Amino acid sequence: MIYSYLLATVIVFLGCKWLLASFNHPLANPLLWSIVTFITLFSVTPLDYQDYAQANTLFIALLEPAVVALAIPLFLQLQQIKAQKFAIFLSCSVGVFMALISGTATAWLMTNDLQLLLSLLPKSVTSPIAMAIANQVGGIASLSAAVVIFVGLVGAVFGFQILKLFNITNKQAQGVAMGCSAHAIGTAKAIEAGQTQGAFSSLALVICGVMTAILAPLFAWFIAFL
Incomplete structure (x- = not known):
């Protein structure tokens, strides 16, 4: 079986x-x-x-x-990444803040249940990190994982279409956008699109995961305080 x-x-x-x-x-x-x-x-x-x-x-x-294995495209694009390191860091920082704020705002519109609000905080990072953050801040890990998968699928399906709609054709920018917003599932789609998109998406995935793990507990404290 x-x-x-x-x-x-x-x-x-x-x-x-x-x-x-x-x-x-x-x-x-x-x-x-x-x-x-x-x-x-x-x-x-x-x-x-x-x-x-x-x-x-x-x-x-x-x-x-x-x-x-995601380190392979990163290594191959190392010189390009070094040249854009400040832009990458700034983009990921803005992406993380927007993800945390939008997740909180969306949840607030639907419910005033604190546990549900906290579960939606890590919606834009990969599932293992999201589940760990949810457990840490008092959310529901399984709900966080389900939301993360949904967000990743939406990003993988519509991400490049949205980028095209806004005339974002730079491959590096496309990769960072996919990694920030659609984590691992979006990164898989970015790798299909090209080596440059895959490398920058992989890096954004890691940076956003670390930043979210640091900032999510602060957002959780602020939400509980309100």
């Missing part, structure tokens, strides 16, 4: 990628439709999600070397 789940994961993802390859549309995202496919399967069949998740621990383990 374990191997069946592993095989099903690979088949669904590759199948979605193959089926959507001919569609030149932002919504033709294999990750998005793989998630939709599995949600449907778990809803209409007796398949158990816990068994599926346990069977796919191999893929979870492979995430660690995959993250380390």
Whole structure:
């Protein structure tokens, strides 16, 4: 059964990628439709999600070397990164503040539940960091992870379309924007777009993760104080 789940994961993802390859549309995202496919399967069949998740621990383990591999495009673009280090830092700083403020404001419009507000604070960093921050500030880690995945998918699907709409054609700026706003899922999309976008997105992902881990508890204290 374990191997069946592993095989099903690979088949669904590759199948979605193959089926959507001919569609030149932002919504033709294999990750998005793989998630939709599995949600449907778990809803209409007796398949158990816990068994599926346990069977796919191999893929979870492979995430660690995959993250380390992000250093390769960074190394290849090192000179460009050094030349733009101040612009990158400033952009990431603004991105983190806007993410924290927009997350808090959005939650405030929907609810006055403090725990829910705190859960939405780390919405623009990658899931492991978001869950750790949520636990630290008193939020709900699982809710934070779900919101992070949703934000990442929205960024991966519409990110480059929005950049195109605002005529942002600089590859370095595109990469930083994707890494700041759509974390790891957006970075995967940036890598598909090109080596430069992938490198700058990877760096922005790391910088924003560190900044958010430092600033989120301060925002949480401010929210609780209000």
